[in-house]
Amino acid sequence: MNKNHTSQRLPRAKGIDMGTYYTSKECARKVKHLVLPDKNRKIVEEFITILGMRDEFEAHGVPIPNKVVMYGPPGTGKTLTAFHMARMLDLPLILVRLDAVIHSHLGETGSNIRKIFEYAKAVPCVLFLDEFDAIARTRESSDEVKEIARAVNSLLQCLDDFGDSSIFVAATNLENELDRAIWRRFDTKMTYSLPDEASRRHYIELLIGGFAEEKGLSEEACGRLAGCSFADIEQIILKAKRKAIIERCPLKHEHIALSYEEYHPSAVL
Numbered sequence: 001m002n003k004n005h006t007s008q009r010l011p012r013a014k015g016i017d018m019g020t021y022y023t024s025k026e027c028a029r030k031v032k033h034l035v036l037p038d039k040n041r042k043i044v045e046e047f048i049t050i051l052g053m054r055d056e057f058e059a060h061g062v063p064i065p066n067k068v069v070m071y072g073p074p075g076t077g078k079t080l081t082a083f084h085m086a087r088m089l090d091l092p093l094i095l096v097r098l099d100a101v102i103h104s105h106l107g108e109t110g111s112n113i114r115k116i117f118e119y120a121k122a123v124p125c126v127l128f129l130d131e132f133d134a135i136a137r138t139r140e141s142s143d144e145v146k147e148i149a150r151a152v153n154s155l156l157q158c159l160d161d162f163g164d165s166s167i168f169v170a171a172t173n174l175e176n177e178l179d180r181a182i183w184r185r186f187d188t189k190m191t192y193s194l195p196d197e198a199s200r201r202h203y204i205e206l207l208i209g210g211f212a213e214e215k216g217l218s219e220e221a222c223g224r225l226a227g228c229s230f231a232d233i234e235q236i237i238l239k240a241k242r243k244a245i246i247e248r249c250p251l252k253h254e255h256i257a258l259s260y261e262e263y264h265p266s267a268v269l
Contacts, residue, residue, distance in 0.1 A: 037193075066164050071189075077230055127168050131173075132171060137177050194227060217251055
């Protein structure tokens, strides 16, 4: 596919509506406010470096990593990391629709999984599956054991046969529910958590940007939003900005306080 295409619904590929296609340029626009903890930034940087040294690693007989699993609470940057990796690799990102994959008919889910991976093998890309636990749950934790087992077995085979022309990225909030055999197929694992004070402050400053604000607002907001995810912080700051724009005034402490109360951040309920 041409990287100059705009984001779009993918055409039906071999009988399945895959999801959404994002060019690397569109991925770059999505991650302008990404804040990665140092450990995850280093993992991504090493991952990108290795992929850029493919010939040297192959000469030493060392496999190239191309399967990444990210796990942690919602809203902590997993999806944005997938977009970031696509941008860094200058590859399109395929965001898979899980509702198109999971099917009630016997054996259909496994068939859909195979179609998705066949597509990614043919078209170099970053293949991204969010809520990965929906199709990779342990085969001992469901009343639908037989169907889950079929889907997981299909997924295992697809991961083993994936090749190295594309990158597979999975994200989950429920890592303990992943099948252990699936877990072992990933060569790169990244843990996510709620932002610490430094990350929270940096993210708030990125979101406020050049918007006029009362003195000390960023510091006060950083304290008030402790325990919030990045996604919660973004929504609260945007809500506060809207209040300031309506009042045609700088961003105020009371805007942050009211926005916090109205939004009810999920991470701290």
